[in-house]
Amino acid sequence: MSDENTTAGGQPIEDTLIEAREAQRQQLATDGRWVRLIDHFKREWQIYAMLLPTIIWFLVFLYKPMYGLQIAFKDYSIFRGVAGSPWIGWEHFETLFSNDQFIRAVRNTITISFYNLLFGFPAPIILALMFNEVMHATYKRTAQTIVYLPHFISSVIIAGIVITAFSPTAGIINTFVSWLGFDPIYFLTQPQWFRPIFVGTGIWQEAGFGSIVFLAAIAGVNPSLYESAVVDGANRWQMMWKITIPSILPTILIMLIIRIGNVMEVSFELVILLYQPSTYETADVVNTWVYRQGLQSGQYDLAAAAGLFNAVVAFVLVMAANTLSRRYSRTSLW
């Protein structure tokens, strides 16, 4: 039997009261939060309405398909559907990593991405720095328009231009090679030429457009920093190295983190358009392999496993890059 200072359960009344008050306080706080949240939505609904299309886009095109990712762990059959297909664990991943073509595709993806990072990433920065030094306004505008243009051209046309330019019979490159007294080179059928051509094409297509973000960052640099440097005796070269580049470094790092997050996403369309079986050795990347296995051979589950592997690698890379950047430069995406 409980005494007068304890509850029926034997807990001291004082403790029970404290717990009850705490529960009530938390309930009130929660209610308060909800009230504040509802008030906030009522007040700012226009902003949330503007956000809605983006949220819907994310849900429909990025989150809903995640449901289908489970087929990477299933023996998927289109007749049984996603839910009806039996679980088979890591089998697809074991198949992937015992497949030489997939391993080659991973290696090619990483190699091409590395070259893209090495040559393609600095290209728009250098271009922006060069544009920044051009004083003649008309010349600057014209040059900018010319280098932005390839971005707006379809990859199919870009690939057509590249194929024509490197054609062994009528291509401008081989014409030049012939002028130098050499035999024409079958660039697009030789594996050793694929990566330079692919990376070069990417730079030609995207460096100009990519420079816009760096030009915007340069435009944001306080002009008195340059004036102060001029009075201190710095020349343009010194100003570029000591003011412009350090000032746009946070932008460079953010863009680098984003770029690293896309390391496994080598421009699929351009590879498909430029490669051929004779260049698979250096050109076949994970996405093209997934395309061939998944869509052309109907192995959706295996393709999903490869896609999931891609996503996990990209996630790990972007997290690592973000953490390193935050630690060493105080700049990070989040």
Added chain:
Amino acid sequence: MSGVNLSGIVKAYGALQVVHGIDLTVAEKEFVVLVGPSGCGKSTTLRMIAGLEEITAGDLTIYGRRMNRVAPKDRDVAMVFQNYALYPHLNVADNMAFGLRIRKMPKDEIKTTIDDVAEILGLTPYLDRRPADLSGGQRQRVAMGRAIVRHPKVFLFDEPLSNLDAKLRTQMRAEIKRLHNRLGVTSVYVTHDQVEAMTLADRIVVMNDGRIEQVGTPMELFNNPANTFVAGFLGSPPMNQMKGRLTETGAQVGDAEIKINGSVAGHAGRDVVVGIRPEHVTLTDEGNSSALPINLDLVEPLGSEALLHARHGDDQLVFKADTNGDISHLSGVTSVHVPSHLVKLFDAETGRALNLGA
């Protein structure tokens, strides 16, 4: 030898002329303040001295050397900018060392110089910090430190205190003055704040619309403004200006006559502007023949003093009065007594000061 000499300096952007032939000599070790409203050409003039703006016409000499075509780095000037212009990615020491490194000064000399200047400016504990980790006043000191380490012949200040709050501005003003007294470097300082101009300057240059209105010591300009613009610009609040007409003994302003020292008798009937400094009046609640009747609109207490906003006819006037901690007696003010020797007269047409033999 003059420190800085501007002779017929003109600045034009295409057909638009913004500085119209300025003549000014800044003596060696002198602290000259260019003051004027926004757009008067004071910053443009300073930037021409620095070499950041090309000189359209005229001659600029610094310590006797013609500088029109000389690059900024070779003019031996250092400039402190309005927004400090500190490199955000460099710490205080590196910011101060920037100009010295560009000039390839030996490392040990750079260190000694920076340590010395940091000591002067009280920046020694902050040498490893970046600008973002400093307060506004500390950033301003770093900006000055960066100028001082160069040991230039001329300091140029472009509204260096305008980004600071009022309290810090007062503090930094005193620091700049002390620093100038200690270093004795020829300085040209631009501001739109007339209090800064009055407190800092050996001489003030009042500019308006690309022209110099008056040059003189702060008290010369305060006591004897050359025209209505200078009278209205210097002083806080500025000089009250009322349209009037000279009589045999003074100036008729509305229905009141203000007595004036000097020989005005021969000028009776001449239209003038009568200038009265807000602090030069004695407030009274008894009208008499020598007092200016006013209608009191508003009393603004400022602590030890108060501003009285009043009207005389169509003229809006402001007067300043000591409160001794009590403003209750000010509500009954009906007129102000203006000492005749402190009344200023300006030509009504040209705005120029009249000296009628006082």
